[in-house]
Amino acid sequence: MTTLTTSAAAAQPAGVASRGPRPAARVPRGRAILYWIATHALAVALSLMFVGPLVFVALTAVMSNDQALTGDLWPRTWNWSNFADVFARSQLLSWLGNTFLYAGLGTAFMLLSSIPVAYAMARFRFRGRKLAFLAVITMMMLPPQVVAVPVYLIWARLDLTGTLWPLILPMLFGDAFSIFLLRQFLVSIPREYTEAAKVDGCSDFRTLVRVILPMARPAIAAVGLFQFFYCWNDYYGPLLYAHTNEANWTLSLGLASFRALHSVQWNLTMAATLLVMAPVIIVFFFAQKVFIEGVTLTGVKG
Amino acid sequence: MSTVHAAPPRWRRGEGLKALLWMSPWLVGFAVFFAYPLAATVYFSFYRYDLFTLEFIGLDNYRYFLVDDRAWASIKNTLWLVVLMVPAQVLFGLGVAWLLTRLKSGVGFFRTVFYLPSLIPVVAGTVSFVFLLNPSGPLNQFIELFGIAAPDWFGDKDWSKPSLTMLAMWGIGNTMMIFLAALLDVPKHLYEAAAIDGAGAWRQFRSITLPTISPVLMFSTVTGVIYALQYFTQAMIASRVAAGVTDSPGSSFVPGYPELSTLTLAQWLFHVGFRDFSMGYACVLALLLFAFSTVFTLILLRRFRAFDEGGDR
Numbered sequence: 001m002t003t004l005t006t007s008a009a010a011a012q013p014a015g016v017a018s019r020g021p022r023p024a025a026r027v028p029r030g031r032a033i034l035y036w037i038a039t040h041a042l043a044v045a046l047s048l049m050f051v052g053p054l055v056f057v058a059l060t061a062v063m064s065n066d067q068a069l070t071g072d073l074w075p076r077t078w079n080w081s082n083f084a085d086v087f088a089r090s091q092l093l094s095w096l097g098n099t100f101l102y103a104g105l106g107t108a109f110m111l112l113s114s115i116p117v118a119y120a121m122a123r124f125r126f127r128g129r130k131l132a133f134l135a136v137i138t139m140m141m142l143p144p145q146v147v148a149v150p151v152y153l154i155w156a157r158l159d160l161t162g163t164l165w166p167l168i169l170p171m172l173f174g175d176a177f178s179i180f181l182l183r184q185f186l187v188s189i190p191r192e193y194t195e196a197a198k199v200d201g202c203s204d205f206r207t208l209v210r211v212i213l214p215m216a217r218p219a220i221a222a223v224g225l226f227q228f229f230y231c232w233n234d235y236y237g238p239l240l241y242a243h244t245n246e247a248n249w250t251l252s253l254g255l256a257s258f259r260a261l262h263s264v265q266w267n268l269t270m271a272a273t274l275l276v277m278a279p280v281i282i283v284f285f286f287a288q289k290v291f292i293e294g295v296t297l298t299g300v301k302g
Numbered sequence: 303m304s305t306v307h308a309a310p311p312r313w314r315r316g317e318g319l320k321a322l323l324w325m326s327p328w329l330v331g332f333a334v335f336f337a338y339p340l341a342a343t344v345y346f347s348f349y350r351y352d353l354f355t356l357e358f359i360g361l362d363n364y365r366y367f368l369v370d371d372r373a374w375a376s377i378k379n380t381l382w383l384v385v386l387m388v389p390a391q392v393l394f395g396l397g398v399a400w401l402l403t404r405l406k407s408g409v410g411f412f413r414t415v416f417y418l419p420s421l422i423p424v425v426a427g428t429v430s431f432v433f434l435l436n437p438s439g440p441l442n443q444f445i446e447l448f449g450i451a452a453p454d455w456f457g458d459k460d461w462s463k464p465s466l467t468m469l470a471m472w473g474i475g476n477t478m479m480i481f482l483a484a485l486l487d488v489p490k491h492l493y494e495a496a497a498i499d500g501a502g503a504w505r506q507f508r509s510i511t512l513p514t515i516s517p518v519l520m521f522s523t524v525t526g527v528i529y530a531l532q533y534f535t536q537a538m539i540a541s542r543v544a545a546g547v548t549d550s551p552g553s554s555f556v557p558g559y560p561e562l563s564t565l566t567l568a569q570w571l572f573h574v575g576f577r578d579f580s581m582g583y584a585c586v587l588a589l590l591l592f593a594f595s596t597v598f599t600l601i602l603l604r605r606f607r608a609f610d611e612g613g614d615r
Contacts, residue, residue, distance in 0.1 A: 039404045046398065047415045050472065054419070056440050057430045071443040113327045120324035124317045132325065139336050141599050143532035145568045146592045147339035149346060149581050156353065173331025204320065233423040235535040240576060252425040256539050259429070260546050266433055276426045284421050288414065295479040
């Protein structure tokens with residue numbers, strides 16, 4: 001800091017002496033315009049990079065199979081029937097149903113089990129709460145593959161491999177990442193609210209439902225959306241448990257095998273890809289705020 | 303505070319019991335899906351187990367690991383991702399976030415556009431990239447306009463990991479949002495003071511921005527490394543789609559196409575355990591993954607010390 005101030009003090013008189021007030025005002029403005037152009041040009045270039053792949057996917061999805069192999073950018077003929085073909089040739093609707101089952105039940109179960117745990121960790125005073133929080137962080141950090149073998153054996157013994165239940169049922173026992181995020185949010189709610197409720201004679205459960213939940217709505221929405229999207233996109237889990245039984249495939253599993261199952265038809269593969277992406281993009285445009293607040297929540301308190 | 307101290311220990315025990323009750327679902331989950339499996343992984347690592355017969359073989363699984371070329375190839379690939387892909391992701395995310403703070407207009411629009419790809423289902427995004435980067439695909443057509451010989455991205459063992467890195471940089475949204483929030487949190491008056499003192503843009507970044515955002519930098523790096531250690535889906539899909547192979551029941555596809563260049567530790571563990579059903583040996587690889595993730599987490603946590611518990615309030 002000291003070196004900064006001395007150099008600035010030395011530079012300042014020189015600047016004042018050499019420039020009159022007018023050019024001093026004009027130079028920054030010219031520079032500001034250049035700066036505006038440079039930053040926006042960069043942003044536009046980046047936008048093309050980010051959106052370009054999606055546009056190519058969409059355009060290829062309506063090309064004929066011959067044209068899709070050429071690397072052309074614009075479809076010569078618009079083959080809207082490709083989308084109907086995807087539905088006709090694959091189990092897309094069944095995959096969609098399974099994905100909804102996994103994501104929907106998974107999210108509902110996770111919220112049901114994780115909210116009370118997060119509340120207890122954020123509010124109750126008890127010995128070992130730091131240890132419990134550390135356990136949550138450890139569980140969150142641990143790659144799922146580390147315990148994959150014994151966990152698989154549990155589900156094999158229960159005869160549930162080949163279904164999606166080994167992915168849904170554990171959500172009844174809390175999800176570490178969601179507990180972590182919810183706890184971080186709940187800790188930031190001033191204790192006065194819960195104490196006031198207690199004075200009014202509210203039980204812990206009533207306090208949670210009536211006082212805390214309405215205040216924690218943004219965090220709950222974010223955690224729920226994250227969980228839903230995690231399940232929706234999950235490939236590892238369904239591959240581990242459901243791949244032997246095609247009737248229980250999810251969109252991720254189906255799409256992963258689509259190109260090989262349909263003898264390298266890129267146009268249909270891209271049409272299927274677009275159909276898988278579309279719901280996510282639509283949800284994002286409606287729930288953008290929840291996402292952005294939620295992502296910020298994960299980082300700020302980290 | 304004094305009232306808390308004055309409260310009798312019985313009150314405390316009461317809350318402890320209550321906490322135990324409220325947390326019971328998770329405690330069961332912790333025991334069944336974490337503590338027991340972790341212990342069982344150690345146990346099985348000394349056995350040969352194929353779902354039918356269980357046979358004690360001492361350290362044989364560990365000995366086999368030392369001569370398993372594919373395990374070593376997978377470790378090398380995984381470390382490549384940790385050392386090159388994670389920094390590329392973090393720096394790119396920071397750069398894009400920084401650009402957003404410099405924009406005078408259209409911030410909301412650009413933010414949405416930059417964030418969008420990170421939401422695209424991983425399988426769909428990976429399949430798209432394999433198509434875009436196929437030898438006669440749009441990107442190579444574009445590159446060849448300039449008379450440069452374009453690489454065979456996902457089909458070339460030297461380009462497959464850089465291609466996966468490009469895919470990772472495309473989905474930078476979450477990292478970018480976290481950095482954006484952190485950058486906007488830096489008090490403006492600090493920059494103003496530094497500007498008056500004559501600090502240039504780089505100096506301002508090093509002396510003001512970097513120290514303020516370092517906890518967030520830590521968070522992104524830790525999560526990035528942990529994520530890279532379990533890197534699975536993108537590599538699996540890319541190699542499978544590029545090679546044109548399904549994972550239908552019964553098909554025997556060794557992952558890592560081309561030439562094991564995309565084989566990660568998590569993939570090899572999966573293949574050994576759930577395709578070859580060498581569950582005992584898979585547990586050795588699992589313990590290795592556990593050791594790696596623990597070491598990386600501890601190194602990074604100690605370095606930045608930002609995971610100190612925030613206490614209550």
